[in-house]
Amino acid sequence: MAPGPSPEAAYAPEERARLRDIAAASIRHGLTQGAPLAVGLGTLPAKLREPRATFVTLERSGRLRGCIGTLEARRPLAQDVADQAYAAAFRDPRFVPLEAGELPDLELKISVLSPPEALSAEAARALPDTLRPGIDGLIIEDGPHRATFLPSVWAQLPDPQDFVAALRQKAGLPPAGSNPNLRAFRYTTEEF
Incomplete structure (x- = not known):
């Protein structure tokens, strides 16, 4: 789901x-x-x-x-x-x-x-086009590299390209590039 x-x-x-x-x-x-x-x-x-x-x-x-x-x-x-x-x-x-x-x-x-939803390999390669700005939180993993941004981070990084690039950097990965082993998960939050 x-x-x-x-x-x-x-x-x-x-x-x-x-x-x-x-x-x-x-x-x-x-x-x-x-x-x-x-x-x-x-x-x-x-x-x-x-x-x-x-x-x-x-x-x-x-x-x-x-x-x-x-x-x-x-x-x-x-x-x-x-x-x-x-x-x-x-x-x-x-x-x-x-x-x-x-x-x-x-x-x-x-x-x-919410429970994280694993994105397909194809969706993980096209993250900026897959994400719903302002709604999705994102987790990325590639070997020992792992990081997340809560949906609230969209307020500072509203452009999907910038959001993904900053998250990649947070994980210790180059801001852009192809990572064949990259796994991605999205989730939502209820914030109060």
């Missing part, structure tokens, strides 16, 4: 608020305990206990402060959000660990990913 735009109401406002609260609590817990929050799943709605892959993005004053996630659903959604929020705050290698003084200005975004 090909991914499509995530339904607007896949998660109800109260479920979204609960996930945001869990992410914020995990960051606060990390500041005092040095570990992500262990989420008590028993009282959560069933949708928040389903295995899902997530990314948590942190921004401060409109600038990226951390972004970590997973591409494969391995944990219940609520726990994955807690783990990724902690990792974005304290383990993103591009940034120093978050400090308590940064909390008041911190904005967090949660992206819940």
Whole structure:
């Protein structure tokens, strides 16, 4: 099944608020305990206990402060959000660990990913023509090289050629060229 735009109401406002609260609590817990929050799943709605892959993005004053996630659903959604929020705050290698003084200005975004759809070899060779700008996230793999861009990256790279070239560079590949072993997967997200 090909991914499509995530339904607007896949998660109800109260479920979204609960996930945001869990992410914020995990960051606060990390500041005092040095570990992500262990989420008590028993009282959560069933949708928040389903295995899902997530990314948590942190921004401060409109600038990226951390972004970590997973591409494969391995944990219940609520726990994955807690783990990724902690990792974005304290383990993103591009940034120093978050400090308590940064909390008041911190904005967090949660992206819940659809299962990745493998693209055919032909589609992988013609990625710029295959992608749906603003909708598709993309994973590329070629041997040890792997990288992803969330759909939100289209805001900075709206041209499909530029989007693919930048992702190839992120993966450690030349920005253009033919890679016969390149594998590509697309996915959608619900971001809040």
